[in-house]
Amino acid sequence: MGRTDYVDDPDAPSANSVVPSVVAVVTDNGGRVLLIHKTDNNLWALPGGGHEIGESIAETVVREVKEETGYDVVVERVTGLYTNPRHVMAYDDGEVRQQFSIAFRAKVIGGEARTSSESKAVRWVDPAELQGLDLHPSMRLRIQHALEDRDTPYIG
Amino acid sequence: MGRTDYVDDPDAPSANSVVPSVVAVVTDNGGRVLLIHKTDNNLWALPGGGHEIGESIAETVVREVKEETGYDVVVERVTGLYTNPRHVMAYDDGEVRQQFSIAFRAKVIGGEARTSSESKAVRWVDPAELQGLDLHPSMRLRIQHALEDRDTPYIG
Secondary structure, eight states: OOEEEEESOTTOOOOOEEOOEEEEEEBOTTOOEEEEEETTTSOEEOSEEEOOTTSOHHHHHHHHHHHHHSEEEEEEEEEEEEOOTTEEEEETTSOEEEOOEEEEEEEEEEEOOOOOSSEEEEEEEOGGGGGGSOBOHHHHHHHHHHHTTOSSOEEO | OOEEEEESOTTOOOOOEEOOEEEEEEBOTTOOEEEEEETTTSOEEOSEEEOOTTSOHHHHHHHHHHHHHSEEEEEEEEEEEEOOTTEEEEETTSOEEEOOEEEEEEEEEEEOOOOOSSEEEEEEEOGGGGGGSOBOHHHHHHHHHHHTTOSSOEEO
């Protein structure tokens, strides 16, 4: 399903839905960050996705990371809340979702890298190499907040 | 609108909605906690309510505390995520909402106590007196987590 992000754009369509979603910042022993190359918008991104009825938010993280990367993770802590009402995502089916994303640190406890229908590549990326990859600015911000070891989660 | 909470109850109705919501833990200089006496279920509770399209989560906190208590607050930090899928709230209109609540510390910057259609009393309560009030156990837990100054927000 195609997706277009709008941030602070006066021409953005009006939001008609809010779905809590998650992203996971997972690092390996060398400090590299686990990223996927997304099929829906061709950008690199943190693994993550929408919360579903019947699961806790930590279960959402575990499920989405498994689906998109092949790795089994456990959630460690919250690193930020991202709820800018001027960031909306328009989908092909007419849904316009207002951003409501919670970022977590998580660590690998099993599994191995594999791609999926949502991720055409799965890669451990050195933070120094992030500038050379095509990531949405909002995704860069979440990585930055998670890696800078803030005292308390970002609220935005 | 009447509301019934079910926690770990095999007879609970199945959830059909998830609406991100907030509660605010606001204390005065003496460490007393700002509580409301709710009209919908007759319990004492932290002020809070559902996120609405068009607002950030911090704006939800500010709006709900103002509506329910009369006070103007600013958000300080996140203290917990409460997303137990076995805690559902059934409303008179057929909505069965799965718990998805984010708790925050917030502080008063203006306003004064007043009741509302949702709150028949607004009171500053000493933590030692909480046992004597009728609060839902999930509300007690959020107060406890917020007052114990955890290193990192609770995730449950």
